[in-house]
Amino acid sequence: MAEIRVNPTRMELKKLNTRYNTARRGHKLLKDKRDELMRRFLDVVREDKELRESVEARLAGVYGIFSAANAVSSPKMLTEALILPKREGKLSVDYKNVMSVTVPVFDLEILSEGGSDSYNYGLAFTSGGLDESLRELNSVLTDLVKLAELEKTAQLLAEEIERTRRRVNALEHIMMPQYLTAIKSIKMKLDENERGNITRLMKVKDMMLAQKLADGELYEDYTEEDRTEE
């Protein structure tokens, strides 16, 4: 692990302490964010899964009826019947903020000429199966849009969770230990300097005392009492 190289000064120590505290707070917040995102994500994904299962089953049914209808009428006629829709499916898109992730919310609007259940073809040349399959498909429509919304939400949340998890791990396993080792090394260096200083002072004092004793000074005012005080 790469270590942070710093000057062993009190100034740096103070700075590092602040940074460490910030990192710790950020780590806690991000961890909470990750947990909450995960909870929401799992809700969305469960719903998504159920909806997809039902939509897929229903679509399979629609295709079945559609195939049958297709079989009894010519492809040309079928295209003719379907190619000019009377209606247009439009989506209005709103955005929702889920834990600072922007996710779309779709709202389906069907713009149609005539009644909402009107077919865009004459009934004379087409089979009843076609009507039926289109009615079925129409009923799956809202679920399809909902499915798109859920799936998009799940993808976006998944990305955000991945990113948040990476940041949490980076803080927890790299940044914070780095700060801690740097702080520790500065502290040790400072303590070492401090001890060096004290011994040096004591040594100097001893030397001065020895000098004075040798010169025969201070006998009267330097007593045993003073010595123990030191």
Add this chain to the structure above:
Amino acid sequence: MYKIAIIGDRDSVLGYMALGFSTYEASDAVEAGKILHKLAKDDSFAVIFLVENYAEQLTAETAKYKDDPLPAIVSIPGRAGSDGFGMNNIRSAVERAVGADILFKE
């Protein structure tokens, strides 16, 4: 107001035409990919449904739009029926987020 698009083979797409989707027929995955890019760049589509058998071959293309809020590219089963690719997408999202597949394990 946004439009809804569906890309797929002719048979799968036909029914959606009557529902008011913008339908795009593609005879193979390469063509579908081209249409997909064109539609994704065009800002008028919010949802693009992609028929599963093409979606399967276009995972790299769809991945590009995965992290943008729009458009939502969703694979739906086509005429041939579902081969579980759509479910696979959910599974991979779970794996991406959680790190393990906790939803589908059997």
